[in-house]
Amino acid sequence: MSEGQVESYDRLRERMAQRDRSLREKVMTLEDAVALVPDGASVGIGGSTMSRTPMALIWELIRQRRRGLTCSRCIVSTDGDLLLGSGVSDHIITSWFAQGILWGLSKVMRHRVEGLGKIYEEWSHMAIGMRFRAGGMGVPFMPMRSMLGSDLVPLRPETKQIDCPFTGEKLLLVPALNPDVALIHVQRADPFGNAQIDGLQFMDIDLALAADSVILTTERIVSNDQIRREPHLTKIPFLSVDAVVEVPYGAAPHECYGQYEPMMGHLNAYVEQVNADPVDGFERYLDEYVHGCESWNDFLAKIGLHEIVGATQHGRSIYND
Amino acid sequence: MTEPRDYTANEYLAILAARQLKDGQVVFAGVGIPLLAATLAQRLDCPNLTILFEGGVVGALVEPGKLPPSTNDQRCTKSANMVLGSAEVLLLMQRGYVDVGFMGGAQIDQYGNLNSSFIGDSTNPSVRLPGSGGGNDIASLTRMIVAMKHEKRRFVEEVDFITSPGFLQGGESRRDSGLLSGGMYRVVTDLAILGFHEQTRRIEVLSLNPGVSREKLQDNTGIRLDFSPELSETPAPTQRELAELRTVDPERLFTD
Numbered sequence: 001m002s003e004g005q006v007e008s009y010d011r012l013r014e015r016m017a018q019r020d021r022s023l024r025e026k027v028m029t030l031e032d033a034v035a036l037v038p039d040g041a042s043v044g045i046g047g048s049t050m051s052r053t054p055m056a057l058i059w060e061l062i063r064q065r066r067r068g069l070t071c072s073r074c075i076v077s078t079d080g081d082l083l084l085g086s087g088v089s090d091h092i093i094t095s096w097f098a099q100g101i102l103w104g105l106s107k108v109m110r111h112r113v114e115g116l117g118k119i120y121e122e123w124s125h126m127a128i129g130m131r132f133r134a135g136g137m138g139v140p141f142m143p144m145r146s147m148l149g150s151d152l153v154p155l156r157p158e159t160k161q162i163d164c165p166f167t168g169e170k171l172l173l174v175p176a177l178n179p180d181v182a183l184i185h186v187q188r189a190d191p192f193g194n195a196q197i198d199g200l201q202f203m204d205i206d207l208a209l210a211a212d213s214v215i216l217t218t219e220r221i222v223s224n225d226q227i228r229r230e231p232h233l234t235k236i237p238f239l240s241v242d243a244v245v246e247v248p249y250g251a252a253p254h255e256c257y258g259q260y261e262p263m264m265g266h267l268n269a270y271v272e273q274v275n276a277d278p279v280d281g282f283e284r285y286l287d288e289y290v291h292g293c294e295s296w297n298d299f300l301a302k303i304g305l306h307e308i309v310g311a312t313q314h315g316r317s318i319y320n321d
Numbered sequence: 322m323t324e325p326r327d328y329t330a331n332e333y334l335a336i337l338a339a340r341q342l343k344d345g346q347v348v349f350a351g352v353g354i355p356l357l358a359a360t361l362a363q364r365l366d367c368p369n370l371t372i373l374f375e376g377g378v379v380g381a382l383v384e385p386g387k388l389p390p391s392t393n394d395q396r397c398t399k400s401a402n403m404v405l406g407s408a409e410v411l412l413l414m415q416r417g418y419v420d421v422g423f424m425g426g427a428q429i430d431q432y433g434n435l436n437s438s439f440i441g442d443s444t445n446p447s448v449r450l451p452g453s454g455g456g457n458d459i460a461s462l463t464r465m466i467v468a469m470k471h472e473k474r475r476f477v478e479e480v481d482f483i484t485s486p487g488f489l490q491g492g493e494s495r496r497d498s499g500l501l502s503g504g505m506y507r508v509v510t511d512l513a514i515l516g517f518h519e520q521t522r523r524i525e526v527l528s529l530n531p532g533v534s535r536e537k538l539q540d541n542t543g544i545r546l547d548f549s550p551e552l553s554e555t556p557a558p559t560q561r562e563l564a565e566l567r568t569v570d571p572e573r574l575f576t577d
Contacts, residue, residue, distance in 0.1 A: 048376060048407060049393040074407055075393060075454060096454035101352045101391050102574075105451065113449045120449060122438060124457035125375060126415070129408030145415050146461035149498030151483040152453065155443060161499070170499025199395055200377050202407045257395045264390075318395050 006140045006175045015212045021239045025191040030296060033215050033243040034060040037069070037181050043089075044132070044177070044211050045073035046184035048202040050100060050262045053079045053254040054183040056217055056247040059299065062086040062290050072177060074128045074203050078270060079254070081108040085274075085282045086290075090118045093177070095125040103271045107278040124152060127159075127174045132203050134176035135210025143171040182211035184236070185251050187259060189218040193241025194227045194234045199257030199318070205235055213242040217250040219259055249300050249308065260315035265307045328558055330470070330511040331576040333530070335361060336562045337509045337555065338423070338468040346420040347371040349459055352392045354468045355423040356383065357566075357575045364565050373419060375455040377410045379403040385569045411455060414462040417502065422463035424456055426508075428480050429467065431524050431544045433487025433505030433517055435460060436480035443482050453484050460485035464506040471510035476542040488522035495522070513538050514555055523547060528555040 034057060037043060047053045058079055061069070071083050072093035077100050083089040085108045097120050099106045112118040123131070130142035141160075147153055148170060153161065160173040184204050189195040195216055197204060208214050214236070221244065227234060250256070253263035253270075273281045293299040300308060331354065338358035342348060344367040350359040356374070360383045363370045372381040376393035380402030383389070389396035398404050405413075413419060427450060428436040437456055441447035459465065465487070469475060487505040488495045495504055504522075508515040514528045525547040529538060531554060539546050570576050 049391045051376070051391075051393050051395070077391075094452070096452045098451035105448070110449050114446060120452070122452045124453045124461075125455040126408065126411040126458040129406075129411060133408060145499070145501070146458040148461065149483075149486045149489050149495060149500050150457055150461070151438075151443070152457060155438075169501065172499075199398055200393065200404055200407075202377065202393070205406065206408065255395060257398075261395065262390065315395070318399055 007178050009138065009140075012138060012178060019213070019242070023192050023238060026193055026242060026244045027191045027221065028243055028245060030056055030060050030217070030245050030247060031064075033057070033245045034064055034066075036213070036215060036243060037061065037066060039066060040068040041180040042070045042072070044179035044182040044207045045071055045079065046182065046202065046204040046207055047251065047254070048073070048200070049075045049077050050254040051200060052185050052202070052256055053251050054185040054217055055079065055252060055254055056185075056250040056296050057183045057215060058082055059290055059296065061088050062286065072128070072179060074125060077254075078267065081106055081274065081282070084109060084112050084118055086286060091121065092119065093121045093123065093128070095123055095128050099271050100267070103275075107275045108282055111278040122152065123156060123174070129203050129206065130174050131177035132206040132210045134174070135178040136206040140176050141173040143173055145171065147172050177210060179207070179211045180213065182207045182214045184208060184214060185217045185256065186236070187219050187256065188222050189216050189244055190222055190224045190227045190238070191244060192224060192238040193236070193244050194224070194238045195236035195241070196227070196233045197235040201235055208236045208240045211240070214240050215243040215245070216241055217245045217247040219248055219250065219256060221246045247296060250296075252300060252308070253303055255311070255315065258315060258318055260308070260311040263303055263307045263311045266303050328563055329576055332563065332566055333558055334468055334470070334509065334511050335566055335576055336558045337514065338466065339365060339562070341466050341507050341509060342367050342370055342421065345369050347373065347418060348421045348423050349373045349375075349414055349419045349463060350392070351375075351424040351455070351459070352389070353425050353575050355425060356392065357388065357570055358468060359423060360569050361562075361566050364569065365562065373410055373413065375407055375410060377405040377407050379405060379410065383569070386571050388570055388574050411458050414458060419463050421506070422459035422465045422503070424459055424465065424467055424485070426467045426469040426475070428475050428477060429469065429508065430477055430480040430487070432489060432491045432522055433465070433467075433508065433524060434480050434483045434489065435467065435485040435487065436482045438484040439482045441481060456485040460487065461500055461503065463503045465503065466507045466509065467505070468509045471512040471541055473541050473543045476544050478544055488517060491522045492520070512541060516549070518547070525549050526552060528553040530555045531557045
């Protein structure tokens with residue numbers, strides 16, 4: 001699908017009809033799951049900012065040297081740096097792109113966007129939500145009342161302004177976003193892909209339903225029996241899921257609600273290194289923490305036990321009185 | 322400022338911002354000073370202030386000393402009334418549940434338009450800024466309070482790019498563009514409190530912070546300033562306000 005274009009309903013249904021939506025086991029390795037993402041794919045990314053980022057999947061995409069991905073996410077932080085800076089993606093669709101509010105502008109993003117022609121395609125936060133929602137609903141657009149009047153409208157010729165056929169009021173239509181693949185990290189899922197999300201769910205449910213396939217990483221794989229005991233906790237239905245990978249600390253160094261908070265020591269050091277030199281400093285980070293690791297657990301070991309235990313203490317404390 | 326003070330500019334900014342809120346209001350707060358100020362207001366004179374965060378939090382009660390590093394982190398949810406999806410909480414603004422939007426600002430112009438996207442031409446910017454986030458949605462759908470540092474380069478006659486709409490080109494232009502609700506209400510800075518003229522919708526100074534003269538304010542502002550006929554002096558921070566603020570942000574995460 002070319003960017004900014006809405007898939008026809010025939011095409012959307014055709015792609016759905018080809019999917020195996022049966023209740024079946026989908027557990028696989030991180031390597032095999034990421035191999036399902038082809039070069040040039042459009043990829044929706046779950047979580048937001050520094051929360052429930054599917055970091056192990058992004059890390060493995062970099063290791064497999066995937067190229068030409070168009071990535072969409074409601075708000076992007078250091079994950080955007082990794083995708084754009086590594087060359088995995090040359091086009092990020094989001095509403096906000098910095099390393100985090102505590103650090104300010106991303107020099108990694110600035111270098112690639114201002115100097116190298118990489119694309120940061122900006123929408124309002126709600127517009128990203130309405131685009132995933134339209135995609136998840138199987139309709140070509142959603143109407144909304146923000147962005148009107150601002151320079152975001154001329155910046156985004158993909159939008160259309162209409163006079164409402166009922167009220168005559170001006171409305172903005174934003175096109176559906178149906179990514180080829182969604183990457184989502186959750187706290188628990190069963191082998192079939194029934195996923196429980198604790199706390200903030202961001203736009204993940206719409207994203208999962210909008211995408212043509214979903215790869216889940218999960219802190220824990222639990223049994224289908226356990227899921228069936230509390231079906232009201234299932235937020236993403238197995239129907240929409242194509243791969244399940246158990247990756248403890250799969251959002252590190254970002255946070256995973258109730259499990260661990262962001263690993264600020266690692267993130268502070270990252271920001272200092274890449275902002276001092278957004279090219280070589282960034283390459284050195286990839287060499288050490290992505291390509292230079294034997295496994296995801298090896299990456300966690302490099303973050304360090306003290307930092308991980310501290311983040312875990314904070315993460316669990318959300319449940320303390 | 323000439324006289325010695327026992328508080329930082331950002332502390333004063335947070336206190337001034339907190340004073341703009343009224344008990345019982347529903348406020349949609351961005352991270353940084355807005356989050357801090359809303360939390361401060363809740364602990365001072367607005368115990369029934371309802372705080373919303375774009376991560377999906379309804380009715381937040383941020384724990385002193387545990388300020389979240391963004392409005393999408395788990396700390397925002399501790400002791401909240403509800404967590405929703407991000408689209409759902411943004412849609413609460415569109416439906417009209419939210420009285421006040423509360424944000425920081427990088428660059429603002431005479432009609433209260435905010436730029437957080439590009440310095441220079443958007444097709445070939447000298448600086449690519451982080452972008453809208455929820456800023457455009459908040460500015461489009463609520464009455465807005467902006468808290469920002471008062472610097473000449475941040476206050477310009479016309480922003481390079483309108484990321485978050487104020488009154489656009491002034492007069493009725495905001496409504497004409499299809500934005501039927503909300504608009505800029507206050508701009509709170511470390512030097513003054515500003516509002517917008519009823520008809521022209523141009524920015525005007527409502528009160529000067531202690532020790533700030535008209536001349537000094539104009540020297541630090543890239544917009545030709547109008548002063549309200551009822552121009553007053555902003556009261557200095559009280560010991561109660563400062564003590565409470567330092568309880569909320571003991572590490573001075575947002576007030577250094």
